[in-house]
Amino acid sequence: MKSSSKAAKTKATKGKTTRASSKAKAGKKATRRKKAAPAVDSKQVGAPAVQPARPTMQVEPARPLAPTEDAPTVQKSDEAPAEGGDSLDFDLLEPAEAATAAQVDPDLEKRIGRRRTMLKLHQGLGFAMAAGLVGTTVVGQLQFNDSFRGGGDDRNLLGLHRGLAIGTSALFASVGLLGLLAPEPFEKEFQWDTITVHKMFMALATVGMVAQIVLGIMATDRFGRLSETDLATAHQISGYVTLGAVSAGVFTLFF
Template sequence: MFRSVVAALLIPLLAAPVTHAQAASSKTESKPAETQPADAPVQQAEEPPMDMDFDLLESSTAAEAPVAVDPKLEKAIARRRTMLSIHQGLGIAMAVTLAATVVVGQLNFDDRYRGYGDTGKYRNWHTGLVVGSSSLFAGTGLLGLLAPTPFEKKLRWDTITFHKIFMSLATAGMLSQVLLGRLTEAREGKLSQVDTVRAHQVLGYATLGAVTAGALMIVF
């Protein structure tokens, strides 16, 4: 009898419904984990904004330091440039005048010594061209020699050096031409005058060749 009464009291307690807390706990455990869609954007951690305050032209001590300019050096360079420009222009005029002198000299030689009548029609032209070409040659050479040299130059076998060599030979030829011309006039009427004139003629062509070679050294 007593056992039946205890069983009747315990059975309802054992069969009582679970509490709300237990039900909520079971629902949480049974609920599947939520997943994000495949195409959902991935959120990245925010980065601090880039500092746009920078200088494109970085300052340096060498760039900021003023360059010292020597007024005397600048003046010498400008003077040299001017003198060499005039030297070049006079050189071209001299070469053309010298070529005309040689041509007219050849005509004068033929007129006097090769039986063309010795008319003397080329004599004054030849004399005038000799004076003109000699003056231009002297002026051109002086401009080249007196032009200042601001920078020290070492001897190099370049076109400028060969130009100077050929023009030195031409200078010797011009001086010899003047002396032979005077000697030819002094031997007027003598048989030896023909030999002097021929030497004068050959030396004239050699001088023109040296001037031409010197000019080509500058052009090329």
């Protein structure tokens, strides 16, 4: 019994010694930790944490693009402009044409003005002549019906028809002379165009006009004879041919 109590006391003493040594070791560790902690400044308490600066990337400056062939070149203000290259002064005419335009022939201007005036009269009188020719043909047809188709043969329209024929013939001659005598300031080679076709139709109308004038005079002179009917019929046919030629000439020129 004594030995067991001694053993128990020995174990209790060893346990106390072990606990005391462990507490001493723990106190030493806490002291070491307190000594390792850095001193904190009171001014820095509460200040935001400053992050370390990141290394900045070095960016190379942009290189100027090489000018392409199609890109417009800009001339510097201090450079003198090229002679005749960038100048805004230009002539619409070539040098030879400009010199010709500067030296205008007064006679040429007169001929051009005279031709313009004569052709305007030619055009205006031409329309009047065409209208007169239509009236002459209508009255002539009515007179033909009265004289040769049982209309009474009173010849009451003969004077009107004759007056219209004389006036239309005078207009026709005036229109033709204005067209023929108009000066030609420039030499022009022959070519098939509307003017040429117009001249051809008017030439046919001239032949028809002369023919119907002659036939009309002959038919009036043979009044009461058998040949009067034949001459009057030929006069009528030539009148319609002349009217058709004049109408075609006006149509080809203006329409």
